Amino acid sequence: MLQTLIDTITQPAGDHQAWLARVAQAARVIRDLPASDLDELLEQLLQLQAQLAVPGDVGANLLDAEKFHESLQPVLAELNHREAVARSATAKDDQTEPPTWSSSRIGAVAQLYHRLPPDQELRNHILHLLALTHENEPLEVWSNLLADDPPEHRPGIGLAFAPLMQAGFAPSADVLTKLLHHATAHPQIAPAVFDLFNFYFRGGQMEHHPASSRCEELASLLSQLAMQMEKIERGEFPAGITPAKVNRLVSDSVAMIISLCDLFALLDYQPAIAPLHQALNLKHRRIQTEAASALARLGDDDGRQALIGLAEEPVTRLRVLAYAEELGLTKEISLELQGELATAESHLAIWLSEPKQMGLAPSKLELVDQREYYWPSYEHPLQCYLFRFTYGSGDRSYTNIGICGPLTHAFAADIQPLSIEDTYAAFAGWQTVHNDIFHMTVAQAQKSFSNGYRRLESSLKSSDAEAIKIESVGSFFGDLVLLASATQRNQPGTLIVEADATHWIPAGNPKAPIDWQLAYSIWQGRQLLASFNRSEST
Numbered sequence: 291m292l293q294t295l296i297d298t299i300t301q302p303a304g305d306h307q308a309w310l311a312r313v314a315q316a317a318r319v320i321r322d323l324p325a326s327d328l329d330e331l332l333e334q335l336l337q338l339q340a341q342l343a344v345p346g347d348v349g350a351n352l353l354d355a356e357k358f359h360e361s362l363q364p365v366l367a368e369l370n371h372r373e374a375v376a377r378s379a380t381a382k383d384d385q386t387e388p389p390t391w392s393s394s395r396i397g398a399v400a401q402l403y404h405r406l407p408p409d410q411e412l413r414n415h416i417l418h419l420l421a422l423t424h425e426n427e428p429l430e431v432w433s434n435l436l437a438d439d440p441p442e443h444r445p446g447i448g449l450a451f452a453p454l455m456q457a458g459f460a461p462s463a464d465v466l467t468k469l470l471h472h473a474t475a476h477p478q479i480a481p482a483v484f485d486l487f488n489f490y491f492r493g494g495q496m497e498h499h500p501a502s503s504r505c506e507e508l509a510s511l512l513s514q515l516a517m518q519m520e521k522i523e524r525g526e527f528p529a530g531i532t533p534a535k536v537n538r539l540v541s542d543s544v545a546m547i548i549s550l551c552d553l554f555a556l557l558d559y560q561p562a563i564a565p566l567h568q569a570l571n572l573k574h575r576r577i578q579t580e581a582a583s584a585l586a587r588l589g590d591d592d593g594r595q596a597l598i599g600l601a602e603e604p605v606t607r608l609r610v611l612a613y614a615e616e617l618g619l620t621k622e623i624s625l626e627l628q629g630e631l632a633t634a635e636s637h638l639a640i641w642l643s644e645p646k647q648m649g650l651a652p653s654k655l656e657l658v659d660q661r662e663y664y665w666p667s668y669e670h671p672l673q674c675y676l677f678r679f680t681y682g683s684g685d686r687s688y689t690n691i692g693i694c695g696p697l698t699h700a701f702a703a704d705i706q707p708l709s710i711e712d713t714y715a716a717f718a719g720w721q722t723v724h725n726d727i728f729h730m731t732v733a734q735a736q737k738s739f740s741n742g743y744r745r746l747e748s749s750l751k752s753s754d755a756e757a758i759k760i761e762s763v764g765s766f767f768g769d770l771v772l773l774a775s776a777t778q779r780n781q782p783g784t785l786i787v788e789a790d791a792t793h794w795i796p797a798g799n800p801k802a803p804i805d806w807q808l809a810y811s812i813w814q815g816r817q818l819l820a821s822f823n824r825s826e827s828t
Contacts, residue, residue, distance in 0.1 A: 320368045328372075331365060332398040336405075359412055362402070366415050369399075373422045391428055396420075400431050404439060414446030421453040426462055433465045437472035440479045444541060445645070451482045460495045470500045481545035488552050502557055509562045512550045515543050516568035523573050544577060551580040555587040563590055570596055575651065579606045583613040594619065601627045604639035605651035631657065634675040634694040641698045642679060652679040658691060659710050664822040665696040666722045672696050676713060678706075690802075693717045703808050704799035715815030716808060722818060726767045729810065735763035739770055746772040746787045753792055754778070755785055761806045766814060773806050784809035 323331065338358065403416045420432040432450075441447060454461065466487075474480040484501060491499040501508065519540070521527075527536055547569055554562035562584075569581035570593065579600055585593020594617075601610045601623045611628060614620045626632060635655050643651040658676040665672050674695035681688045691713055692700035699721070705713055735743045743763065750758065755776035761784075764771035772787040783796040784806040795812055797803035804812075 320364055323368075325372075328365075328369065329392065329395050329398070332395060332402070335362065335365065336398055336401055359406070359410060362412055363415075366412065366419060370415070370419050370422060373419065391423055391425060393427070396428050396431055400435065403435055408439075408442040410441075411443045411446050413441040414443055414449045417441065417450035418453060421450065424453070424459060429461050429465050430468075433461075433468040433473065436476075436479055436483075437468050440473070440476045442478065444478050444538070447478060447482050451486055454486060455489055457493050458495065460490050466500050470504075477542040477546065481542070481549040484546075484549040484553055488549065488556055491556055499553070499557055501553060505554070505557060505559045506561070508550055508553065509559070509565050512547060512554075512562065513565040513568055515547050515550075516565060516572060519543055519547070519572050519574065519577070520568075544574060547577050548580045551577075551584040555584040558588065560588060563588055566590075566593070575600070575603055575606045576609075579609050579613070583617075586613070586617055586619070598622050603651075604632075604636045604655055605643050607632060607636035608640065630673060631660070631675065634673075635677060637698050638675075638677055638679065638692045638694045638700075642692065642700065647700070648681065650681075652681055653683070654680040656680075659713075661714075663696075663714065663718075663819060666718055666818045666822060668696060674714060676710070697721050701808065702802060703804045704802040705804065705808075707796070707798045708804075708812070711819075712812055712816070715819055716812045717815065718819050719811035719813065719815030720808070722814065726765070727814060729762045729764040729773065732760055732763060735770070739763075742770045742789075743772075745789070746770055749792060750774055750785065750787050753785060753787075755794075758785070762810075764810055764814075766817065771810070771813070773810055775806055786810065786813045 320328070320331070399416055399420065403413055406413050406416075417432055417435060420428040420435075423429070436450070441450065460466070469483045469486070474483050487496075487500050490496045522536065522540060531539075550562075551566065551569065553559075554566065566581045566585050566588075567590075569577050570585065572578065572581075578596065582593045582597035582600060586597050597610060597613060597617075598619060600606045601614070603610075607627060611620070611623070614623055620628070635657075639651050639655060642648045656678045658678050660673065660675050662671045663674050664670075665674070672695050674693065677692050677694065678689055679692055679700070689706065690700055691705050691708075692698070693714075697717060699717060701716070701720075705716055708716065730738075732743075746763075747760075750760070750772055753776075755774075755778050757775075757777045759775045760772065761775055762773045764773055769788065772785075774785045774787070776783065776785045778794060778796075781796055782800075782803065783794055784804070786793040786795065786809060793813060795804060795809040797805070
């Protein structure tokens, strides 16, 4: 079985989709492997890794590195799954002992880690796996990797530490010492290390904070980071630094400042008040919130007032309300800012500010509509909010519509020309996942639903649209729907042809058009919302 699995992974694929299909097949085989075979698989993968192609190399005996990394994912996923199941069983039954990792498995996993590129996301998954064991030997390897060869994929670093963020557990003193004196030398790792220490100290899992002896040094570091951020906010960058490096510098600095704010408040370190005020004066809203909270916890009235004032900002509101409750300041914040509407506004602002979305908070949010809907997948009616968000001002501004309620989301396509009802429909259709709602290629439809497809195609040809291009065929609870890009009255859009009607959804803004897939979501959402709300009102 092992050799068959290796062959499945290494056999050249005709295209990427075929490769992914084989990796999925391999994942199913891996689930049935006994532990001994899984260890042997790791050893064979190590041997294969030595054959990876270097950029520029050609040769039949060399494996494509990207595909090899994809083949590692199901192996690591299965190891993670087995370890999680074992730990869960141990937690439920004190008599159950989780399987101990062999030195050979630990060594193989560590070697796989070292051979991966520093910015490869799989490195964080390997660290997660080692931390998940809660065993001394794997954790020693985990801390060594963080100290000597840390991952560079920053969004996944939290994954590497997550298994250790558990009440009632703390690594050995040796591991903590290694983290404090070596891992903190790396700017992308240091914030996570201090967050871990703060977590243990807050939860009473350690009597003394490992970083307490370094408070003076760390207060100086906070001051330096605040000055560095102030220069960046003024647009003063070191000569020759690239935008990517600036973004990385900002990301690392923000994460470290946040961790230090929490540390000084936890330790009641009064000498940190001055550098905390430096941080409070920065423009970065998250830093302002954390610095204000830390100052308030240290008894500083300016910090307390700043924290209360930050409730006005949608992007910080939810965090401010949480801190205010902890500090007993809730009564000093307007009830309006604590209501459902203000909370919904904050959820959308936070979502938009995430790195995978816009990356920063909108400059303006306006309520467009608020109503109660019976929403797909929910038993009871929900309050739904539509907001118009704006970035910038004047001719260079960008605006669109986002939703909060059953989901928090915004599209890249400009949906402002849609009616309110169709705007809700777009989000409802996009969010709904159901086995009986899907779309297929024209070839698949012609093969499986030939008669129905021909009828829809005939209806499409009888329309007055031009430049018709059939994009896909949808199936909505058994009813076929034809989806085609077209032009009507010199305007591009999507024709949606069902058995007894044809619908036209304009593309709208040519710079951010509504494509056929989003148009299909709108059509689906219309049917779903009409059905759910009609049935509940009768």
